[in-house]
Amino acid sequence: VAPVLPRHHEAGHALETEHRLRLEAEAVTRTLRESLLPATLPEIPGAQVAGYFEPASPVEVGGDFYDCFAIEPDRWLMVIADVTGKGPPAAAVASMVRYAIRTAASAGQNPPQVAATASRMLHLARPETDHRFATATIVEASAVGDEFNLQVTVAGHPPALVATGRELADWLTVPGPILGIDSDQRYKSRSSRLTSDDVVVLYTDGLSEARTNGGYVGIEGLARTLLEHVEDPAATIVGAVAALATDAIRTDDIAVLVLKVL
């Protein structure tokens, strides 16, 4: 009879330890995830900005992130990126890419130079990162009166959407290689002007490639949802676009960043 009580005690103790370890692991995951996203988005006079991130599963971290910060009082950088793979190793590389971009932009580099710097950093780190690459879209938005000038550089990332009025105006894209492959990658940029009510949506392929019963969400699905909500505030647009994937079958992270001119 004697062994029964201690055994129960041990089981209870093991469960407690397991519970504590799980809480600790969740705290680490949360910290890692938070380190990849801006705590607050900047106030942009005359515009609204909203972001959304959801990992592939609630207990995971991944390689997707968005970022938005002021470079100068009238100039902001918007970034969306996707590092190959998932889990803490991908998140660690995502953090490197995020700060390489922030550092380069803070030092006065324009989007093509920022992309080249991030690419070189990632290339140099290949042995440590298990040769992970990243795709990114880097957008510099400058206020010009009531309007915004965009300078866009793309590093192998799916095209951003732009809606003007109630119409899909553009896919913001310009060919540029995935970050980190070669030591000396060059990037181009293209310019675009946003006026009142125009909306830009940056996203990662976890969203466009999510599968629903009707097929892939696709960039067409994204465009349709954007047009349905184009008159809503940026936060509503982000929510509506992200909702396309929340019921879908997906194995990847989702990141979305929306800028709307008021």
Add this chain to the structure above:
Amino acid sequence: VSGAGATSGGFAPKPFEIYSETGGTASIVSAQGEIDLSTAAQFEAAIRAAENHNEREVIVDLCEVDFIDSSGLRVLILSSERLRDRGKELHVVCVAGAVRRVFDTAAINERFAIYESRGEAIAAVGSR
């Protein structure tokens, strides 16, 4: 039964499959379905196995691939680098549809020898 995983009105992609064979002087790896994070390791293992056939060129056939993500591109890029170190090239067949869009967006077309059909690739490899 009309295809594995098909449900009425539902949408199920082709399951991921990978085949390896030899054609002429080349080892051929053909994939089917989606090459993404969950299947990239299998894809990579098949290409590495093909590389290890001595003196053979490697052809990767993507004709039945519906989608490739950045983890799939990573496998292709790293494989082409390994082959280049040995004086060879990665030959890729059928960069079309969604795969073409991903290649174009990534601006990586010039890293590979790309062919319309498997026959074209085998003929090109044979004449090297």
